[in-house]
Amino acid sequence: MNRIAVLMLAASIGLAVVRDVAAQGKPLAVKPEAVAFDSGRDPAPIIAAVDREWRRILDAAGVPASPDADDAEFLRRACLDITGRIPSYERTVAFLASENPAKRYQAIDDLLASREFGQHFGRRWKLLIQPRDTSTTKQSADRFTPWLADQFNANRPWTEIATELLTTEAAMSREPQATFFQANSEESSPKPSLLAAATGRLFLGVQVACAECHNHPFAEWTQDDFWSLAAFFTRVRKRTKGDYTLTEDPPESSGNTATVATHASIKIPDGAGKSAGREVAARFLDGSEPAIADAGPLRPALAAWITSHDNPYFARATVNRLWAHFLGRGIVHPVDDFRAENPPSHPELLALLAREFAESGHDVKHLVRCICNSQAYQRTSRPLAANEADATRFSHAAVKVMTPDVLYDSLVVVLSARPTGESSPPAGKKLAVKLWPFLFESRDAFVRFFARAPDVDRGDQFGYGVPQLLRIMNSPEFSTGAPFIGRLVAAGTEPTMMIERLYLVALSRRPTADELQRMLDLVGERTSSEQAYADVLWVLLNTSEFVLNR
Amino acid sequence: MNTFNLARRELLQSTVAGALGVSMTGWFARLAQCAEQGATERTRHKRCILLWMDGGPSHIDTFDPKPEATADVRGPFNAIESSVPGIQIGERFPRLAQLMKHFAIVRGMSTEEADHGRARTYLHTGYKPGVGGLTYPGLGSIVSSELGQPEFALPNFVITGSPLNKYDFLTDPGYLGPRHGALVHYDPGRNLDNLQPLPSADEFQRREAVLAGINNEFASRTRAAAAETHRTVMQRAVRLMRAEDARAFDISLEPTASREAYGDHDFGRGCLLARRLVEVGVPFVEVYLANWDTHEKKSADAAADLMPIVDRAMSTLVTDLAARGLLDSTLIIWMGEFGRTPQIKRNGGRDHFAKAWSAVFAGGGIRGGQVIGRTNANGSEVVDRRVSAPDFMATVCRVLGIDPTRQIHTPIGRPVRLVDQVASPIEELP
Numbered sequence: 001m002n003r004i005a006v007l008m009l010a011a012s013i014g015l016a017v018v019r020d021v022a023a024q025g026k027p028l029a030v031k032p033e034a035v036a037f038d039s040g041r042d043p044a045p046i047i048a049a050v051d052r053e054w055r056r057i058l059d060a061a062g063v064p065a066s067p068d069a070d071d072a073e074f075l076r077r078a079c080l081d082i083t084g085r086i087p088s089y090e091r092t093v094a095f096l097a098s099e100n101p102a103k104r105y106q107a108i109d110d111l112l113a114s115r116e117f118g119q120h121f122g123r124r125w126k127l128l129i130q131p132r133d134t135s136t137t138k139q140s141a142d143r144f145t146p147w148l149a150d151q152f153n154a155n156r157p158w159t160e161i162a163t164e165l166l167t168t169e170a171a172m173s174r175e176p177q178a179t180f181f182q183a184n185s186e187e188s189s190p191k192p193s194l195l196a197a198a199t200g201r202l203f204l205g206v207q208v209a210c211a212e213c214h215n216h217p218f219a220e221w222t223q224d225d226f227w228s229l230a231a232f233f234t235r236v237r238k239r240t241k242g243d244y245t246l247t248e249d250p251p252e253s254s255g256n257t258a259t260v261a262t263h264a265s266i267k268i269p270d271g272a273g274k275s276a277g278r279e280v281a282a283r284f285l286d287g288s289e290p291a292i293a294d295a296g297p298l299r300p301a302l303a304a305w306i307t308s309h310d311n312p313y314f315a316r317a318t319v320n321r322l323w324a325h326f327l328g329r330g331i332v333h334p335v336d337d338f339r340a341e342n343p344p345s346h347p348e349l350l351a352l353l354a355r356e357f358a359e360s361g362h363d364v365k366h367l368v369r370c371i372c373n374s375q376a377y378q379r380t381s382r383p384l385a386a387n388e389a390d391a392t393r394f395s396h397a398a399v400k401v402m403t404p405d406v407l408y409d410s411l412v413v414v415l416s417a418r419p420t421g422e423s424s425p426p427a428g429k430k431l432a433v434k435l436w437p438f439l440f441e442s443r444d445a446f447v448r449f450f451a452r453a454p455d456v457d458r459g460d461q462f463g464y465g466v467p468q469l470l471r472i473m474n475s476p477e478f479s480t481g482a483p484f485i486g487r488l489v490a491a492g493t494e495p496t497m498m499i500e501r502l503y504l505v506a507l508s509r510r511p512t513a514d515e516l517q518r519m520l521d522l523v524g525e526r527t528s529s530e531q532a533y534a535d536v537l538w539v540l541l542n543t544s545e546f547v548l549n550r
Numbered sequence: 551m552n553t554f555n556l557a558r559r560e561l562l563q564s565t566v567a568g569a570l571g572v573s574m575t576g577w578f579a580r581l582a583q584c585a586e587q588g589a590t591e592r593t594r595h596k597r598c599i600l601l602w603m604d605g606g607p608s609h610i611d612t613f614d615p616k617p618e619a620t621a622d623v624r625g626p627f628n629a630i631e632s633s634v635p636g637i638q639i640g641e642r643f644p645r646l647a648q649l650m651k652h653f654a655i656v657r658g659m660s661t662e663e664a665d666h667g668r669a670r671t672y673l674h675t676g677y678k679p680g681v682g683g684l685t686y687p688g689l690g691s692i693v694s695s696e697l698g699q700p701e702f703a704l705p706n707f708v709i710t711g712s713p714l715n716k717y718d719f720l721t722d723p724g725y726l727g728p729r730h731g732a733l734v735h736y737d738p739g740r741n742l743d744n745l746q747p748l749p750s751a752d753e754f755q756r757r758e759a760v761l762a763g764i765n766n767e768f769a770s771r772t773r774a775a776a777a778e779t780h781r782t783v784m785q786r787a788v789r790l791m792r793a794e795d796a797r798a799f800d801i802s803l804e805p806t807a808s809r810e811a812y813g814d815h816d817f818g819r820g821c822l823l824a825r826r827l828v829e830v831g832v833p834f835v836e837v838y839l840a841n842w843d844t845h846e847k848k849s850a851d852a853a854a855d856l857m858p859i860v861d862r863a864m865s866t867l868v869t870d871l872a873a874r875g876l877l878d879s880t881l882i883i884w885m886g887e888f889g890r891t892p893q894i895k896r897n898g899g900r901d902h903f904a905k906a907w908s909a910v911f912a913g914g915g916i917r918g919g920q921v922i923g924r925t926n927a928n929g930s931e932v933v934d935r936r937v938s939a940p941d942f943m944a945t946v947c948r949v950l951g952i953d954p955t956r957q958i959h960t961p962i963g964r965p966v967r968l969v970d971q972v973a974s975p976i977e978e979l980p
Binding site: 381382383388398399400401460461462464465466467469470471473474475476479480515518519521522531535538539542543544545547548550 | 705721728731732733734735742743744745746747748749753756757760761763764765768769771772773774775776777779780781783784786787790791
């Protein structure tokens, strides 16, 4: 307990400011806000069309949809999915009290306009592009997540982001834009086969990597498809002298030119099955041929094809990934496995969203608006007897598991909750309360401890084990209450109000009568004891309901 | 559930002892006594320690040396005689060579999959990944389900060590469900954290009872798999907190001499942890040792440095278990996901090779001092007693007393055999 006392003291004198910044990485607010791109398209007709398609598939199968989620369930889900953390007490109370019939639409817009939207999407896409390295505890500063956050917050068209990532001339391991190449390197040189596999997975939604060594028995992709995609990355290299920038220029030195590709083709390497040694020319996945000069860059041609309005893969891959982010399952599932034998559950829905995404100039926020305002997204997660077995028609909302980042931010929301309802408490108090959790644990260390298998991206699977749950149950960070409890107790708050407040803070809803009674029993005689309410908070933080996004 | 409730009553009666801090590691002396009574029953079943050489070690550099082959196949290491006449192994394993009477070397492993991820899954489950649209349980989950005791306070499946870059441990229990997932304990050198509740035992008990009720209702209301898994893991965590035997995770309780004998390395500590865990009845422990993926000279040199670490830790594990009378009931398996190409490349490395490689067995009642199967002169083909991945799985099941032909019903009622029916277990081993 001594440690806690010391740390509380540190908090009260504001020692933790530095830790706050360190935990967040580069502060995002230093940049003047870019004017956010907005295609200005009306989501209403798209939302209606999404609802029609969703309903049609349910009706055809005779599966009923679960009722609408209530306001509390909706708000918590939207906050978790859009901003990566549970709503604050103040937000929840205001939302539940509001009688504005358009309050859900408004809430989605507000969340999309918040800085946390970019942070959350930045973190998710960072892990997709550059998985966490679990083999080392040494972490270099992550500058890619803040860069992505800025792109998402400025709502930069997804085509532009993809093009920049694919064609960048930034410096490897120094500039965030070079991360896609950094992540797909061997011995710190960009590796065509890794780049081809990642391009397929991230931007085209196809698993061409299976065809690296052999023609896959189930997939339509051939070994030639894979290597002709890889051929687009044969010229890119890291300048070894000076600045480590990426370039496709031939090396200046006249030394060993034998290893330099001046052609737009690649030799299938030894060990890659029967075709090893054969030369394959750069060619797009749909079979069309690029117009390529003898020298000069290849990547712009690939990026232009991928992001062109008519590309059959790009828009639907992005749309499908975003749908899966919100609904817990892709229309094509797994999300990166588009192929004839793995058809979409809702082909028209996928086509309509992909078309709208392309028409809107790849406006990500617009797409999120279309998805989150749909009836499919706003179902309750509680199944009916008649739709319990349904896993593919979105008849009831998926129960998703908080990722380590989301769990961290949500614990921060709870532990730094303010004792009163006012929106801006005095500066000194705010600091001490706000920074409380950072004293114990930086985000990096927390996320590493809770990190799940890096190649698992299934939001519906609970991947945490006994050590992680023991941490939330028994470590002083999360089991000794929160500062706001003491102040509310000192202010003489009634037990019933205390418990209701704790439910609103931790679970973003009011307790049922039965739950209230059980918690009153747990508090028992200790109605003015801080410890008694810390017990209640402990129970709430360890519920399945807290760690799940229902 | 009944036993769990009974345990609760026991707990309530012994809270005084808990509150006074009488017991240092578990908190309830009375429960500990019950656990000890259970321990005698547990010794009946066999256990298994899997020493997983992640990345795939060269068979020629380890347990299938080719002293007669040309230098580009033979590699940098000589062969040495073992204590069993006629059996030679790589010179980097002198201690294991002296214990050869305990070992059976299977030199005919031949398993088709030469991609790390796919081969790891194949050799852990006996089924190729993706086949039949099912996620198959790994050996640890199978043992947990077949030999583990549902009410055992410790996890029935523990993994420790370090996996290869970009892969994590293989822990998915597949259709066997979350109860048979692994407890992942990354650092064998430290005790499990957070085993002690912060408030008094009495207070924890009150909180936990309320929590369990709420979680049960949530799981039945949402009927979501994630809620069910969370509830199950939570129950296991609470049970572990109450278990006296949880001190088995703390290798600092081991005498210095014993820790030194296993070696000052995570793998040595992992082997020591494995011994402590099987001793209290954990039926399956897997210890990972990464970095056998020797594509070029630098990594091959690094892997050569792993060999003495393995030699020391594994030989100590065998003698330690034997001294405690546990070797006959504990099967030790040493293996990776495949072998490496016989021909050394110009850059000094060897690539992936699934066609012919070696695995080593000890303990568990197997007949030691023998080599089963044979590869050709340069180690590139199996010429006698080819062992496929299903054969291997069936063999391990047989040694552990698990029926490999047993049909399991998946949660959706689909029947599936523990081990693929094409399997034929190695007859010479038991």
